[in-house]
Amino acid sequence: MRLRKTKAVIAACGLTLAMAACGNAGSGDKGKEVAGKDVKCSDFTGRAAEICKAGKITIGVKFDQPGLGFKSATSDTPTGFDVEVAKILASDLGIDSKDIKWEETISDNREPFLQQGKVDLVLASYSITPDRRKVVGQAGPYMVTGQQLLVPADSKVKDISDLKGKEVCSVTGSTSIDKINEKGAKGVGFESYSECVQKVLDGTVSAMSTDGTILAGFAAQNEGQLKVVGDPFSEERIGVGYSKKATGMCDFINKSLTAAFDDGTWAKAFEKTLGPSGVDTPTPPTLDPCQS
Known part of the structure; x- marks a missing residue:
């Protein structure tokens, strides 16, 4: 049953869509295996060619975000939209999804993991920012969303202006913390x-704030206890992270995402994971050109 008052927002190419959280937001069933495409590794350059030849890849994703990147105690494989996009990229390098090593990646270690070579790619609700692009590569975006609030179901909070001086939580290392402070909370x-x-839930803080898509998944998991409120007060452009040393990677990612946008693979991934939450599939966003 859809919650009438629990809404999150996804925006793509200027289009804003309302999403009512319901069900499990794609967090329950194990995602299907995706076969690697028949490709020639010589068609790629730099690090993309090396990964193709190796036939395996390590990808950092979140394990605690229903609908985006979530790993249950009963499954070896994470599920969610970020995970499905990662499978698309791996497949376009000729790599079966069973040959992907999934590395749990939290907000605070995304850059270190890429810089240290612990992961090849990061798809972990990873907002594209100028500061991050100073230390790692970021391609995309493959999704555009906005920051909102998650509050108790009986809360009278309607938007961020009601929380001036109040504690609002998010994850360490995320851009959400900065936005919260900018708004006076x-x-x-x-x-x-x-x-x-x-x-x-236990009342330690007044609210949580991050991307609306993430909040909707948690509201769905805690039906009747939590709700998403307020219009978005930021625009979050979600992209793919890679090491600045990984030559050829941005061109590969953009070509792969463009193909997925055009042939409907991206839309199917969205519908499979975030669709159960009641959201309409948005228009694919415009990709940033690769930086030299």
């Missing part, structure tokens, strides 16, 4: 989103 960082959600 007190940003409090925790290591994981699930920990932040628990602080809202």
Whole structure:
């Protein structure tokens, strides 16, 4: 049953869509395996060619975000939209999804993991920002969303202006903390989103704030206890992270995403994971050109 008052927002190419959270937001069933395409590794350059030849890839995703990147205690494989986009990229390198090593990646270690070579790519609700692009590569965006609030179901909070001087949590290392402080609330960082959600449930903090898509998944998991409120007060452009040393990677990612946008693969991934939450499939966003 759809919650009438729980809404999140996804925007793509200037289009804003309302989403009512319901069901499990794609967090329950194990995602299907995706076969690697028949490709010639010589068609790629730099790091993309090396990964293709190796036939395996390590990808950092979140494990605690229903609908985006979520790993249950009963499954070895994470599920969600970020995960499905990662499978698309791997497949376009000729790599079966069973040969992907999934590395749990939290907000605070995304750049270090890429810089240290612990992961090849990061798809972990990773907002594209100028500061991040100074230290790592970011391609995309493959989704555009906006920051909102998650509050107790009986809360009278309607938007961020009602929380001036109040503690609002998000994850350490995320851009959400900065946006919370800019709006006059007190940003409090925790290591994981699930920990932040628990602080809202037990009343330790007044609200949680991050991308509306993430919040909708948690509202769905806690039906009747939590709700998403307020219009978006930021625009979050979600992209793919890679090491600045990974030559050829941006061109490959943009070509892969463009093909997925054009042939409907991206839309199917969205419908499979975030569609159960009641959201209409948005128009694919415009990709940034690769930076030299």
